[in-house]
Amino acid sequence: MKKIIISLFTILALFSCKNEPQNLVKIQGKLLPVSEEITSKKEITDFIQPYKQKVESEMNTVLSFTEIDLVRTDGELESSLGNLMADLCFKRANPVFNSRTGKNIDFALFNYGGIRAGITKGDIKTENAFQLMPFENSLVVVELTADKIKELVNYLIAEQRAHPVSKQFNLKISKNGYDLNINNKPFDNSKTYYVLTSDYLQNGGDNMIFLKNPVNIENLDYKVRNAIIDFFKETDTVKVTLDGRFKTEK
Amino acid sequence: MKRRNFIQQSSAAAAFLTLGGLSLESFAKKTTKHITILHTNDVHSHIEPFPADHYKSPNLGGVARRATLVENIRKENPNTLLLDAGDIFQGTPYFNFYGGELEFKLMSMLKYDAATIGNHDFDNGIDGLYAQLPHAQFDFLSANYDFKNTVLNTHVKPYKIFIKDGIKIGVFGLGIKLTGLVDPRMFKETNYLDPVEIAQDMSRILKENEKCDLVICLSHLGYNYKTDKIGDLELASKTKNIDLIIGGHTHTFLPKPTITKNSVGENVLVNQVGCYGLNVGRIDFYFDSDKNVASKGKSIIV
Numbered sequence: 001m002k003k004i005i006i007s008l009f010t011i012l013a014l015f016s017c018k019n020e021p022q023n024l025v026k027i028q029g030k031l032l033p034v035s036e037e038i039t040s041k042k043e044i045t046d047f048i049q050p051y052k053q054k055v056e057s058e059m060n061t062v063l064s065f066t067e068i069d070l071v072r073t074d075g076e077l078e079s080s081l082g083n084l085m086a087d088l089c090f091k092r093a094n095p096v097f098n099s100r101t102g103k104n105i106d107f108a109l110f111n112y113g114g115i116r117a118g119i120t121k122g123d124i125k126t127e128n129a130f131q132l133m134p135f136e137n138s139l140v141v142v143e144l145t146a147d148k149i150k151e152l153v154n155y156l157i158a159e160q161r162a163h164p165v166s167k168q169f170n171l172k173i174s175k176n177g178y179d180l181n182i183n184n185k186p187f188d189n190s191k192t193y194y195v196l197t198s199d200y201l202q203n204g205g206d207n208m209i210f211l212k213n214p215v216n217i218e219n220l221d222y223k224v225r226n227a228i229i230d231f232f233k234e235t236d237t238v239k240v241t242l243d244g245r246f247k248t249e250k
Numbered sequence: 251m252k253r254r255n256f257i258q259q260s261s262a263a264a265a266f267l268t269l270g271g272l273s274l275e276s277f278a279k280k281t282t283k284h285i286t287i288l289h290t291n292d293v294h295s296h297i298e299p300f301p302a303d304h305y306k307s308p309n310l311g312g313v314a315r316r317a318t319l320v321e322n323i324r325k326e327n328p329n330t331l332l333l334d335a336g337d338i339f340q341g342t343p344y345f346n347f348y349g350g351e352l353e354f355k356l357m358s359m360l361k362y363d364a365a366t367i368g369n370h371d372f373d374n375g376i377d378g379l380y381a382q383l384p385h386a387q388f389d390f391l392s393a394n395y396d397f398k399n400t401v402l403n404t405h406v407k408p409y410k411i412f413i414k415d416g417i418k419i420g421v422f423g424l425g426i427k428l429t430g431l432v433d434p435r436m437f438k439e440t441n442y443l444d445p446v447e448i449a450q451d452m453s454r455i456l457k458e459n460e461k462c463d464l465v466i467c468l469s470h471l472g473y474n475y476k477t478d479k480i481g482d483l484e485l486a487s488k489t490k491n492i493d494l495i496i497g498g499h500t501h502t503f504l505p506k507p508t509i510t511k512n513s514v515g516e517n518v519l520v521n522q523v524g525c526y527g528l529n530v531g532r533i534d535f536y537f538d539s540d541k542n543v544a545s546k547g548k549s550i551i552v
Contacts, residue, residue, distance in 0.1 A: 021539060022281075022283060022416070022417060022463055022537040022538070022539055023537060023538055023539070023541075023543070023548075024463065024464070024493070024535060024536070024537055024548050025536055025537065025538045025543050025546075025548050025549070026534075026535075026536035026548060026549050026550075026551070027493075027519060027533065027534065027535055027536070027548060027549070027550045027551070028533070028534040028536075028550075028551045028552070029506060029507035029519060029521060029531070029532065029533045029534075029550075029551070029552040030506065030532050030552070031504070031505060031506065031523060031529050031530075031531060031532070032319060032529060032530045032531070032532050033310065033528065033529050034299075034310060034311050034312060034315050034316050034319060034527060034528060034529060034530060035309075035310060035315075036299070036309040036310070036315075038315040038318050038319055039315070039318050040312060040314035040315050040317075040318065041314045041315075041317035041318045041321065042314075043317075043359070044313055044314035044317045044356065044359060044360075045314045047355070047356070047359065048297055048298070048313070048314070048352070048356070051297075051344065051347075051348065051352050052297075052298070054347065055343050055344060055347050058343075059343055069305050071305075116341065117341075118305060118306070120303060120304060120305045122303075127343060130342070130343045130346055131341070131342065131343075134340050134341055134342070134343075134345065134346060135340070135373065136346075136373075199433075200433055203433045203434065203435070204429075204430055204433075204434075205430070205431070205432075205433060206430070206431070207430045
């Protein structure tokens with residue numbers, strides 16, 4: 001008898017469990033910071049170790065030095081890091097372009113989103129170049145018509161972001177329009193311009209569609225990251241200024 | 251039979267039942283169940299903590315610390331899911347050197363249950379992502395990327411249903427429009443489908459057909475946009491039957507989850523925890539079989 005009751009009990013319990021409808025009655029949400037108070041799990045640290053050793057030995061090489069934090073957010077429509085990146089790519093790429101074509105690049109343009117990490121003041125290591133430019137993109141020079149340059153300007157005005165441009169490109173946005181100088185000369189409607197950028201942007205990345213279908217295109221077979229590393233190697237201390245190359249006139 | 255005897259015997263039965271994974275409580279009038287959802291987004295290959303002298307996030311993050319954090323929560327509540335909202339790849343030399351192998355292996359060690367695909371997960375091309383899949387012991391979910399004409403065909407599921415303590419949890423993935431964001435040579439013939447339409451379909455399938463108790467959207471659309479680009483808040487307002495949207499892409503740091511309304515005026519939670527593994531989001535769901543409690547509706551504490 002007891003046994004029967006117990007089994008009956010069991011069956012009932014199982015049965016009632018399966019069929020009990022569950023209603024969501026309470027939700028609680030919170031943020032858990034991964035702070036230094038949390039002990040690292042040794043199994044994970046040990047697993048990372050061999051990967052880390054290989055990466056570190058290459059990444060810790062000191063290439064250059066900066067006296068200030070280089071970031072993309074210290075100006076309004078320009079930044080220390082954006083100016084540096086555009087100028088150094090121009091500096092490294094122009095000799096390559098010139099030796100191949102006999103021509104010179106007019107200016108460089110990249111995208112704000114492409115600046116992936118800032119550089120803390122102090123030594124600049126190979127690691128910084130990888131963090132700044134983790135992508136495998138290469139430098140390209142596109143020959144653009146004056147109409148495409150106008151589209152480029154309109155894009156920059158509409159975006160209102162500190163998209164990096166090199167110092168040869170001076171754009172002042174005013175209430176009535178804009179004032180554009182390239183290489184200290186007013187923008188010329190009758191000529192084409194050579195613009196240095198990355199293959200990513202040339203392919204329509206970040207919606208820079210004016211870079212698509214240029215008059216001519218020259219792929220420099222020079223990775224953006226390698227240009228950065230090469231520049232740092234030849235530069236003892238990096239000097240950058242916010243020079244108002246791209247700004248809104250107040 | 252004496253009553254005392256009966257009580258003793260039924261306790262024995264209860265002990266037996268507990269071993270079988272059920273407690274006597276489940277026989278009582280009401281039961282309470284507890285599901286914990288942990289989530290990350292945009293970890294971007296950040297394996298180690300930031301250095302102590304970092305200008306923005308000194309001494310924060312790190313996979314080995316995240317492992318401890320997750321493990322402790324799983325000890326506290328075994329009915330836990332760990333999810334990632336995409337952009338696992340790209341951001342440290344670990345990715346440049348190993349192509350995502352280490353990221354996937356570590357996520358597998360942390361027992362991630364599922365992840366969706368972010369735009370940067372295409373950075374070594376769709377073939378680069380495919381090549382790393384053997385290192386991932388968790389599922390990739392994406393309902394609005396049609397991979398039919400790519401190598402990822404059949405390797406990515408639109409959704410997955412998890413059952414924890416008898417609670418059915420449906421999780422589906424959504425990805426951002428790739429054109430204009432990712433080089434077409436990278437995503438190849440991946441076909442982007444409208445996330446709102448797909449989310450409406452998915453939530454209907456999971457709630458009505460699959461009878462899920464909980465529906466979670468793992469999204470890499472981004473939190474919210476001033477333009478007409480679709481973000482998580484807009485997605486929430488145009489769908490129903492989704493309980494939680496776990497977001498990514500915009501690296502939005504929400505100190506607490508956002509509570510917003512869906513298309514029928516019910517509450518939806520939207521959460522996103524910044525980037526680089528600096529934080530883990532935690533959402534606890536409590537279920538009750540007691541009709542009286544349920545009729546009072548759900549309370550949300552954030």
